[in-house]
Amino acid sequence: MKIRSLLAAVLFAATAFGSHAETYPSRxxxxxxxxxxxxxxxxxxxxxxxxxxxxxxxxxxxxxxxxxxxxxxxxxxxxxxxxxxxxxxxxxxxxxxxxxxxxxxxxxxxxxxxxxxxxxxYANVLLVKAGSPVRSVADLTRTAAKGNGVTYGSASIGASNHFCAELLAQMTGTTMLHVPYKGSAQATTDLLGGKIDFMFDATGTAVGQIRGGTVRPLAVTSARRSPALPDVPTMAEAGIRNYSMxxxxxxxxxxxxxxxxxxxxxxxxxxxxxxxxxxxxxxxxxxxxxxxxxxxxxxxxxxxxxxxxxxxxxxxxxxx
CATH class of the missing domain: 3.40.190.150 (Bordetella uptake gene, domain 1)
Structure with missing residues (x-):
């Protein structure tokens, strides 16, 4: 009887432990x-x-x-x-x-x-300074095609906004000069100061500047318009076919x-x-x-x- 009781206790303990171990999450x-x-x-x-x-x-x-x-x-x-x-x-x-x-x-x-x-x-959005003569993606790529030294800023080499601009240059066959910064905030400062011509930024970050009237959005990089910026066209709508990021x-x-x-x-x-x-x-x-x-x-x-x-x-x- 004692052996049987002991075996039953061991089995119960093992079952209880196994059940506890399988419960996730427990902390x-x-x-x-x-x-x-x-x-x-x-x-x-x-x-x-x-x-x-x-x-x-x-x-x-x-x-x-x-x-x-x-x-x-x-x-x-x-x-x-x-x-x-x-x-x-x-x-x-x-x-x-x-x-x-x-x-x-x-x-x-x-x-x-x-x-x-x-x-x-999330989409990135292509931005220019509010007072920029560039009013569309077509304006921007035409200026770049003339070899007028169009510059863009990014958070760093290999950042999302760097690759977005590089993809635009490759798809339009234009040359655009990359200026990497230590973060998008620094790039935005130089965009507003007129030291660079354009940049891409995350929609969630850019919305405040857009609503404040300090920057002009030209297009969003997603396949569909952003609910946060419903009046801003996609890159495809702006004339860059098959651009989607x-x-x-x-x-x-x-x-x-x-x-x-x-x-x-x-x-x-x-x-x-x-x-x-x-x-x-x-x-x-x-x-x-x-x-x-x-x-x-x-x-x-x-x-x-x-x-x-x-x-x-x-x-x-x-x-x-």
Whole structure:
């Protein structure tokens, strides 16, 4: 009897432990962000984390690890335990542009992570100073075609707004001089000061300047018009056929996340797509909800990597 009772107790304990071990999440989740607090990526991540935590019934805590264009955060997560309690909120340039222009990023965008899903997308918008004689994309490309030394600014070499302008130059067969800065804010300052002719900027960031009347938007880079700027044409509508480029945010985990964890996070991610409060808050920040399954995220990374590698090769941009 004693042996039978002991076996029953052991079986009960094992069952109870197994049940507990399979319950995910059972404690707070850390969502790592590769940029500083208060920036556009951080704002989007915190909006996402707050609603995700409500769905999972566990706090999702944003952990800012800025540096190396998101590389510090990315490398930290690739080496985290694959238990689902450390995730990363990434921007598309981290996954599809930085690896094109930097030799030693330390991670493979496809192989070093477990994809969870896309979260939202955003357009860039082509901007000129409010008093600029350039009033359309056609005006801009005509000026460039004449060899008049058209200049544009970007946040850095390989940044989203750098590649947007390089793609425009390649598609129109024109030459435009790139002036890289340490962040888009510095480029905007020089745009307003007349030191550069144009720049691209994220719609969410640019809306304030547009509404304030200091810059003029010529076109958005997405395939459809931005709800934040409904009167601004797309690049295709402005005459650049087949020009379509959208940035995006996404969530990934360390490599080898268990399938049960991935499934739980995927269900929660998709649930946010049906959350009206989340949609409203993310649109207010200038982004469009785009909540997907892991396979769609992998497809976006693979497709965009191929696009920007081609653009970089044609422009003679080599990894440094």
């Amino acid at each position: 707070p989740i850390r969502l790592v962000v590769g940029f500083g607090a208060g920036g556009p990526t951080d704002v989007a991540a915190r909006t996402y984390a707050a609603r995700l935590g409500e769905i999972l019934k566990q706090p999702v805590i944003v952990d800012n690890r800025a540096g190396a264009t998101g590389g510090i955060a990315a490398n930290m997560v690739t080496h985290a335990d694959p238990d689902g309690y450390t995730l990363i909120f990434v921007t598309s340039p981290m996954m599809t542009m930085v690896p094109v222009v930097q030799k030693a990023v330390g991670y493979d965008p496809v192989k070093s992570f477990t994809p969870i899903g896309l979260v939202s997308d 959208s940035g995006w945010f996404a969530v990934l985990g360390p490599p080898n996340l268990p399938r049960t964890v991935v499934d739980t996070l995927t269900r929660a991610n998709l649930a946010l797509g049906r959350d009206k409060a989340y949609e409203e808050s993310i649109r207010k920040a200038g982004y469009e909800p785009m909540l997907t399954v892991p396979a769609e995220l992998t497809e976006h990374i693979t497709r965009d990597l191929a696009l920007w590698r081609g653009v970089a090769a044609k422009a003679g941009i080599r990894p440094e």
